[in-house]
Amino acid sequence: AQSVTQLDSHVSVSEGTPVLLRCNYSSSYSPSLFWYVQHPNKGLQLLLKYTSAATLVKGINGFEAEFKKSETSFHLTKPSAHMSDAAEYFCVVSDNYGQNFVFGPGTRLSVLP
Amino acid sequence: GAVVSQHPSRVICKSGTSVKIECRSLDFQATTMFWYRQFPKQSLMLMATSNEGSKATYEQGVEKDKFLINHASLTLSTLTVTSAHPEDSSFYICSATGKGQGLPYNEQFFGPGTRLTVL
Numbered sequence: 001a002q003s004v005t006q007l008d009s010h011v012s013v014s015e016g017t018p019v020l021l022r023c024n025y026s027s028s029y030s031p032s033l034f035w036y037v038q039h040p041n042k043g044l045q046l047l048l049k050y051t052s053a054a055t056l057v058k059g060i061n062g063f064e065a066e067f068k069k070s071e072t073s074f075h076l077t078k079p080s081a082h083m084s085d086a087a088e089y090f091c092v093v094s095d096n097y098g099q100n101f102v103f104g105p106g107t108r109l110s111v112l113p
Numbered sequence: 114g115a116v117v118s119q120h121p122s123r124v125i126c127k128s129g130t131s132v133k134i135e136c137r138s139l140d141f142q143a144t145t146m147f148w149y150r151q152f153p154k155q156s157l158m159l160m161a162t163s164n165e166g167s168k169a170t171y172e173q174g175v176e177k178d179k180f181l182i183n184h185a186s187l188t189l190s191t192l193t194v195t196s197a198h199p200e201d202s203s204f205y206i207c208s209a210t211g212k213g214q215g216l217p218y219n220e221q222f223f224g225p226g227t228r229l230t231v232l
Contacts, residue, residue, distance in 0.1 A: 032219045043119075043206060043225035044157075051219065090156060094219050099145060099162065101221060106156045 002027045002093050004104035012110040019078040021107045023065075023091035026072060033074040034092040035065055038106075044090065050074060061085070086111045115216055116140055117209050119224035126197055127232055134192045134227045136207030141216060142187035143209035148180075151204040151226075163190055197231045204228055 007022040025031060032051045036044040048059025055067040065076045074091060091104040116139040126132050136146060145164050149157040163169035163184035171177050179201075181193040190209075194201050208221040 034220070036223075041204070041226075041228065044208075044223040046220070049217075049220060051217065092221075094221075096219055101147070101159075103156045103159075108154075 002031065002095070002100065002102045004091050004093050004102050006089075006091055006104040006107045008107050009105065010108045010110065012112060013081045014112045015083055016080050019076070019081045019085065019109065021076040021089050021091075021109065023074045023076065023104060024072050025074060025091070025093045027093055027095075029095065032094045032096060033065075033067060034094070035059065035063070035074075035076050036090045036092060038088045038090065040087075047076070047089075081109075081111045083111050083113065085109060115211070115222045117143075117207065117222045117224040119205075119207055119227050121227060122225060123228045123230075125230045125232065128198050129196055132194045132197055132229060134194075134205055134207075134229075136190045136192070136209070136224050138188045138209045138211065138222070141209075141211040141214050141222075143190070144187070144212045145210045146184055146190040147208045147221065148182060148190070148192050149206045149208070151206060157206060160192075194229065197229070199231045202229055202231045 003026045005024045034049045035047040038044050047063050048057045050057050050067045058064045063078045089107045094101040118137045120135045148160045151157050160175045161169040161171045161182050165184050165187045169182035184190040206226045208223045212218045
């Protein structure tokens with residue numbers, strides 16, 4: 001069985017400061033991990049993914065995440081927040097068969113001017 | 114590549130009517146399609162998984178007779194909300210995975226979602 005925990009339901013940062021969105025997972029096998037962003041009333045956009053290659057993954061819009069197996073974590077970071085980053089972020093874990101995807105509860109990121 | 118569309122993007126209907134939502138993979142063959150429901154300020158809740166040519170697998174608590182899913186071809190899946198009621202109002206999102214087409218087999222490609230409002 002797989003599960004995902006996003007420790008913060010809401011994160012608020014000032015524009016230009018670093019962003020850290022936390023994600024911990026549980027999986028009985030080597031997982032694939034994804035971060036998606038969702039703006040209000042929109043679909044999901046893939047930010048980045050880990051699929052057993054490099055543990056430090058770089059994504060779009062300056063985001064990156066590091067897969068840490070020992071900590072079962074896949075935290076999302078960005079050095080400098082932009083107003084346009086304000087959105088809902090979902091961490092997702094999947095098996096390696098493309099059939100089973102588990103979503104985290106989401107973290108709402110607010111960016112203050 | 115790997116674009117998924119949904120139609121309609123918004124629909125308003127009267128209570129008791131049925132509504133059909135289409136999900137299409139535009140430039141790849143979708144071996145598996147997923148239907149999600151999302152309430153305001155909540156995460157996506159998986160409703161069902163469907164593979165082309167076979168019956169959908171519904172998640173526990175999702176009424177099969179209420180939410181009819183048809184995955185008739187490798188590029189089209191439909192979700193029909195039968196006898197809709199106000200509590201069915203929600204944001205419905207589909208996604209698809211594709212195999213053997215240069216696509217990562219374990220990555221979902223999401224549609225833009227359909228906002229259903231039942232009056």
